[in-house]
Structures are given as C-alpha cells and as structure tokens.
Amino acid sequence: MAATQEEIVEGLAEIVNEIAGIPTEDVAIEKSFTDDLDVDSLSMVEVVVAAEERFDVKIPDEDVKNLKTVGDAADYILKHQA
Amino acid sequence: MSKIKPAKGSPYARILGVGGYRPTRVVSNEVILETIDSSDEWIRSRSGIATRHWASPQETVAAMSVEASGKALADAGISPEQIGAVIVSTVSHFKQTPAVATEIAHRIGAVKPAAFDISAGCAGFGYGLTLAKGLVVEGSAQYVLVIGVERLSDLTDLEDRATAFLFGDGAGAVVVGPSDEPAIGPTVWGSEGDKSETIKQTVPWDEYRSTDSDQKFPAITQEGQAVFRWAVFEMAKVAQQALDAAGITAEDLDVFIPHQANMRIIDSMVKTLKLPEHVTVARDVETTGNTSAASIPLAMERLLATGAAKSGDTALVIGFGAGLVYAATVVTLP
Numbered sequence: 001m002a003a004t005q006e007e008i009v010e011g012l013a014e015i016v017n018e019i020a021g022i023p024t025e026d027v028a029i030e031k032s033f034t035d036d037l038d039v040d041s042l043s044m045v046e047v048v049v050a051a052e053e054r055f056d057v058k059i060p061d062e063d064v065k066n067l068k069t070v071g072d073a074a075d076y077i078l079k080h081q082a
Numbered sequence: 083m084s085k086i087k088p089a090k091g092s093p094y095a096r097i098l099g100v101g102g103y104r105p106t107r108v109v110s111n112e113v114i115l116e117t118i119d120s121s122d123e124w125i126r127s128r129s130g131i132a133t134r135h136w137a138s139p140q141e142t143v144a145a146m147s148v149e150a151s152g153k154a155l156a157d158a159g160i161s162p163e164q165i166g167a168v169i170v171s172t173v174s175h176f177k178q179t180p181a182v183a184t185e186i187a188h189r190i191g192a193v194k195p196a197a198f199d200i201s202a203g204c205a206g207f208g209y210g211l212t213l214a215k216g217l218v219v220e221g222s223a224q225y226v227l228v229i230g231v232e233r234l235s236d237l238t239d240l241e242d243r244a245t246a247f248l249f250g251d252g253a254g255a256v257v258v259g260p261s262d263e264p265a266i267g268p269t270v271w272g273s274e275g276d277k278s279e280t281i282k283q284t285v286p287w288d289e290y291r292s293t294d295s296d297q298k299f300p301a302i303t304q305e306g307q308a309v310f311r312w313a314v315f316e317m318a319k320v321a322q323q324a325l326d327a328a329g330i331t332a333e334d335l336d337v338f339i340p341h342q343a344n345m346r347i348i349d350s351m352v353k354t355l356k357l358p359e360h361v362t363v364a365r366d367v368e369t370t371g372n373t374s375a376a377s378i379p380l381a382m383e384r385l386l387a388t389g390a391a392k393s394g395d396t397a398l399v400i401g402f403g404a405g406l407v408y409a410a411t412v413v414t415l416p
Contacts, residue, residue: 042346045311061308
C-alpha cells in the first residue's frame with residue numbers, strides 16, 4: 001500500500017537520523033537538507049538510496065538536485081511511489 | 083591439420099611481492115586552498131583527504147614505476163631477468179607512443195619481456211592483475227610485473243573546487259607468478275559505457291590543440307553524486323559477487339582494499355557490505371589522495387609495511403572508475 005505524506009516524512013526522518021545523526025524531531029517538511037539538517041551532497045545520495053528502498057521508488061541522479069527540502073522529497077516520493 | 087603444442091603454464095597464480103613509490107613532495111590542503119574557495123574542514127569532510135603527493139618534473143611516470151618495480155621485485159625475491167611481461171596501467175602518461183611499459187622494462191633490467199600499456203582508469207590495477215594471472219596460468223610468461231602509475235596532478239584543474247583536492251601521484255607494482263594453490267580468485271569485472279560521461283577528461287587532446295589559446299588544459303572532471311551512488315551501491319554488489327566467486331564470505335576476509343577514491347565512498351561501501359569489525363580496511367586516501375590505477379597497490383604496500391596486514395592474509399580488492407569500468411577479486415597478500 002502506498003505511503004501517506006505523513007508516513008513518508010516519518011520515514012525520511014528515520015533515514016536522515018540514521019545517516020546524518022540528526023534527531024528525528026528536527027526533520028520537518030520545511031527543512032532544507034543542506035542548510036538546516038547538515039546533509040551534504042554525498043549524504044544526500046545515501047538518503048536518496050535508502051528512501052528508494054524504503055518507499056519502492058526510483059529517484060534518478062538528475063532529479064536529486066531538485067530535492068532541496070524534506071517536503072520536496074516527500075512530494076516526489078508521493079508522486080512516484082509504486 | 084597439424085597439432086599445435088600448448089604453452090606450459092602454472093595451475094594457479096599469486097601475487098609474490100608488492101612495491102610502491104610516493105613522490106617526495108607532500109601537498110597539504112592549505113596549498114590547494116590557494117586556488118579554490120573552500121576550507122580544510124570542507125575538503126576533509128567530503129573526501130577524507132588531508133595530504134597528497136605531487137610529482138616533480140624528475141618523478142616521471144617511468145621513473146616512479148621503476149622505483150616501485152624495484153621494490154616489488156625485491157619483495158618477491160625475483161630478479162628482473164625472470165620477468166616475462168610488463169603491464170602498465172595509466173591514464174596520465176602524456177607520450178602515447180611508444181608504450182611506457184617498454185622503457186620501464188628496459189630500465190629495471192628485464193630482458194626483452196612482452197611490455198604494453200593498458201587504459202582502464204581506476205580499475206586499471208585489477209584489469210592488469212587479471213591479465214597477469216591469465217599469462218602465468220596459460221604459460222605465456224612465468225613472472226609478470228603489473229604496474230599502476232599516475233601523475234594525476236598533471237590532469238587536475240586547480241581552480242575546480244570539486245576536484246582540485248582529490249588527486250595525487252604515485253606508482254604501485256606487484257609481481258605475479260606461479261602458485262601451487264589458488265591465490266588470486268576469479269575476477270568480477272566489466273564496463274558500463276552508457277555512463278562514459280560520468281568521469282572524463284574535459285577536452286580531447288585534438289580539440290584542445292585546435293581551439294583558442296584560452297581553452298584550459300584538459301583535466302579530469304566528474305559528476306560527484308552520480309559517481310558516489312554508483313561507486314557505493316553498485317560496486318558493493320560487485321564486491322559481493324567477487325566474494326561469492328571466490329567461495330568465501332565477508333567473515334573470511336582479513337583485509338578490504340577498495341580503490342582509494344574518497345574516504346566517504348570507502349566508509350559507505352564498508353557499511354553497505356556489512357563488513358565485520360575484524361576486517362582491516364585500507365584508508366590510504368587520507369595521505370595519498372586518489373591515485374587512480376596506483377591506489378590499490380600503494381594501499382596494499384602500506385598496509386603490509388605498517389603491519390596492519392600480513393603476508394597470507396585474504397584481501398578483497400576492488401577498482402572502479404572512468405569508463406565506467408570495474409574489477410574486483412579476492413587475493414592472498416604477498
């Protein structure tokens with residue numbers, strides 16, 4: 001069953017926590033991965049790959065750069081999940 | 083039809099000795115920061131690189147290779163006259179004709195060995211090792227010298243903040259020879275030409291020659307995120323396939339020597355592969371930078387020299403880079 005936006009944000013929070021050590025409660029829709037959550041370009045790749053596995057979605061390299069905020073990523077996953 | 087007699091090879095092959103050469107000049111991140119707007123902290127956090135070696139005009143591709151080869155021969159206890167083939171992997175030898183392998187072979191005192199260069203980027207050592215194993219087992223050469231050598235400082239754009247800090251120079255060499263038992267596993271290797279633009283030389287030589295004088299000298303450039311994803315997640319699969327092909331598991335490994343591209347790639351690979359705590363991981367990139375084809379033998383030599391690894395240890399080596407190309411195999415350390 002497809003995940004809701006809320007579930008996706010929760011899942012992203014766990015992923016960001018695991019990869020960058022950011023507390024899950026800090027991960028919210030309006031937060032920027034690089035500016036607010038200290039996720040650099042390489043960690044972002046790890047976040048994306050983990051999100052692909054978790055939500056059964058493909059996020060190509062050329063789309064990764066458009067995912068600036070947690071909300072951007074959640075919307076992308078919501079739209080593209082299988 | 084006449085009957086053709088086959089060559090008499092060895093049942094198996096092994097790495098008998100390893101040697102490395104690092105240029106005398108050590109270049110700190112502070113020097114890199116003279117030409118890019120960045121910081122020591124940024125460079126270290128993105129790459130794990132603190133220093134690298136850059137070659138002087140005298141430390142040519144051939145000169146560095148001769149030094150590394152001499153050490154590898156001494157380590158193997160093999161004399162230059164016994165070498166039947168010399169394989170050199172490099173992308174940064176600017177004189178393409180003749181192959182630099184012939185000059186190196188001559189300078190180390192080998193006697194008319196087969197000698198040739200190969201181009202397989204950062205997978206060059208694994209490609210060379212695989213060819214060498216084939217020659218020894220098939221019988222075309224009893225002892226083969228495999229050299230990975232680069233002067234990547236010559237192909238670095240010092241004003242590119244994404245790559246200026248990345249590359250280093252050096253040479254690593256191994257002697258491959260006969261063995262009574264398997265000591266070089268099956269190679270899992272391949273290429274993905276659809277990703278040829280991911281890591282590349284900015285401008286081809288002929289185009290550079292024919293364009294305006296303000297065209298920057300060719301340099302190596304890459305799409306960082308795409309390379310990172312491929313290197314960590316696709317190469318972890320290849321590494322696992324090499325373990326499977328050798329009939330062992332990560333538990334059986336003593337040492338992991340990935341191409342020293344970037345510490346972040348190494349750390350993520352270790353995590354993705356779920357390598358056990360007891361496996362020693364090569365992290366030579368911190369003080370050597372990315373030396374492409376030279377990185378694996380250089381890292382191997384350092385692990386053995388410092389005692390972090392020992393002769394007889396089982397090591398997984400994996401190279402990956404421009405092409406894109408890759409090669410992974412399990413070896414017994416010399």
